[in-house]
Amino acid sequence: NAMDYNWPDGIKEHHRFEKVDGNIAYFKDGHKQPADVIIYCTGYLHHFPFMEESLKLKTTNVLYPPGLYKGVVFQKNHNLFYIGMQDQVYTLPMFEPQAWFVRDVIMGKISVPSDLEVEVEIEKWTTRQNTLVTPFDRNEYQTNYIKDLIDHLTDYHKIDLCTRSEYHKIWVDHRRNDIVSYRDYTFTSTVSDTPAADSPAKWADNMVGTFEEFLK
Numbered sequence: 001n002a003m004d005y006n007w008p009d010g011i012k013e014h015h016r017f018e019k020v021d022g023n024i025a026y027f028k029d030g031h032k033q034p035a036d037v038i039i040y041c042t043g044y045l046h047h048f049p050f051m052e053e054s055l056k057l058k059t060t061n062v063l064y065p066p067g068l069y070k071g072v073v074f075q076k077n078h079n080l081f082y083i084g085m086q087d088q089v090y091t092l093p094m095f096e097p098q099a100w101f102v103r104d105v106i107m108g109k110i111s112v113p114s115d116l117e118v119e120v121e122i123e124k125w126t127t128r129q130n131t132l133v134t135p136f137d138r139n140e141y142q143t144n145y146i147k148d149l150i151d152h153l154t155d156y157h158k159i160d161l162c163t164r165s166e167y168h169k170i171w172v173d174h175r176r177n178d179i180v181s182y183r184d185y186t187f188t189s190t191v192s193d194t195p196a197a198d199s200p201a202k203w204a205d206n207m208v209g210t211f212e213e214f215l216k
Contacts, residue, residue, distance in 0.1 A: 005179040046085060055080055061087045063132070063142055064125040069118045070149060071125075072098050073105065078112045081105070089142040093164060097149040100156055110152055135172050139165055160190040180204045 007013060016028040017038070025035040046065075048056045055077060059065035065085050067075045074080040081102045084095050104110040112118065125145070132138050143165045150156050167187050174182035183203035186196035199206065206213070 005175070006177065008180055057082050057085060059085065062129060063087050063089070063138060064122075064129045064145065066122060066126050069112060069121060070101060070152075071145060072102055073112055073118075075118055075122065078105075086142070086145075089139050089168060090146065090164070093159070093161075094142065094146050097146055097153065097156060100153050101149050104153060109154065136169055139168050139172070157191075163190045 003013060005013065012033070014025075014027055014031060014033075017040070018026045018028045020026065020035070020038065023034050023036065024032055025038060026032045043061060046057055046059055046061075055074070057065060057067060057074065059067065063086055064071060065082075068082055068085065069075055069078075071086060072081050072083055074082060083098045083102065084091075086094065088094065101110065105112060113121075129141065132141055143161055147161055150159065150161075167190070170187075171182065171185075174185055181202070181204070184199065186198055188195045
């Protein structure tokens, strides 16, 4: 479905593309319009053709895929782990503690509980997931999921998830207000407390995008 962002002139978002004839794009709801460029925003599927059928995670793009204890341990085989399968409010701040958790399971520092306890834990998170409505609900949900992971780790570095959560809420508002300029805002690192440097050019005007160009 369309995200309904505040797109600049010349860009229009529409869902359920059907076909193109010449420079006319047609959509399944009957809408049609001229188009110079068509960009598909298709998302992705969880697809593991290289794995045995019984070991494949089967899920849609959700914040807590069913069948994964703590979001990483395959419920049907505790020697199999999936990392980063969630729909993502966070990316690396979630992937890292997931990898830490998997490491500790492999090393025997964390024990996977009984099948019944695993089922109850998964059901708790998936049930709560069904109550989420707003982007801020999703933010809080995944923040709490990461906190839960970190609470099981004995040697994970200090991380300020509360501030990261607030940053994400601000970022959502910036993006909702202006999809073009939201990348121009900067934040202070929640790890080093170092403020990010301002870009010398607006993101939309920076046609190079290299690290060297950013440092000029």
